[in-house]
Amino acid sequence: MLKKERQALILREVNIHNKVILSDLSQKLQVSEDTVRRDIQELDEAEKLVKVRGGALSKSYQVYSYKEHDIYAYQEKTIIARKAITYLRDDMLVLISGGSTNLELARILPPDLKVTFLTVSLTTAMQLMEHPSSETLFVGGHLSKTAQIAIGGEVVQTLNEFRPDICFLGVNGIDAQEGLSENDWEVAAVKKTMIRVSKKVLALSIAEKLNSVQKIKVCEMNQIDTLITELNPEHEKLTPYRNSGVEVV
Structure with a gap:
């Protein structure tokens, strides 16, 4: 699976379920946790999700600056x-x-x-x-x-x-x-x-x-x-x- 496809799937999961866990994504995507971690880091830097320890959150959770x-x-x-x-x-x-x-x-x-x-x-x-x-x-x-x-x-x-x-x-x-x-x-x-x-x-x-x-x-x-x-x-x-x-x- 290409990185672009992998990251699109990660974004879909985090947006649907509000949060994702590294180990779950690793199993679902059949790649190492390090690979998922790097993908999440890149998506976080692109401001498409929020990286947290052990996984990631949807930007929907940023209540302090509510944006539709x-x-x-x-x-x-x-x-x-x-x-x-x-x-x-x-x-x-x-x-x-x-x-x-x-x-x-x-x-x-x-x-x-x-x-x-x-x-x-x-x-x-x-x-x-x-x-x-x-x-x-x-x-x-x-x-x-x-x-x-x-x-x-x-x-x-x-x-x-x-x-x-x-x-x-x-x-x-x-x-x-x-x-x-x-x-x-x-x-x-x-x-x-x-x-x-x-x-x-x-x-x-x-x-x-x-x-x-x-x-x-x-x-x-x-x-x-x-x-x-x-x-x-x-x-x-x-x-x-x-x-x-x-x-x-």
């Missing part, structure tokens, strides 16, 4: 965010994970909405803090540099103290048969807890992530109440998800 052109599939994520907002009501306790779709949701909230947000994502919390009518609770802990959320036993223990009305869950891998999956077991543990404590769980996913499976299982598909994508709910790509009993929006 840095958000991969921006229009699709905005459609998803607008659909998700229709589920919010005043006085709710809303649990929200990380990811660029949830970040967009936080950015376009109606200004008069009065809810309390609970989040494990520092970037999402920073965006929510700008909302004039809602409160934000940040569940702190050890911050994952790749997922950019708080992870660890303290986070799980704290989440167990809450009973959110609704949970907006960012998705890494999602498949009608295999359910939701992650590439980091600590992130998976946090998401499992978020699903367990919430009364209603909405998975937010761009269509490009559908039918993708990561190495660590988060939950079965039937543990999710609603799947929100940018597609028309009747789109044929969503048929397996509708057949699994999940509400598709």
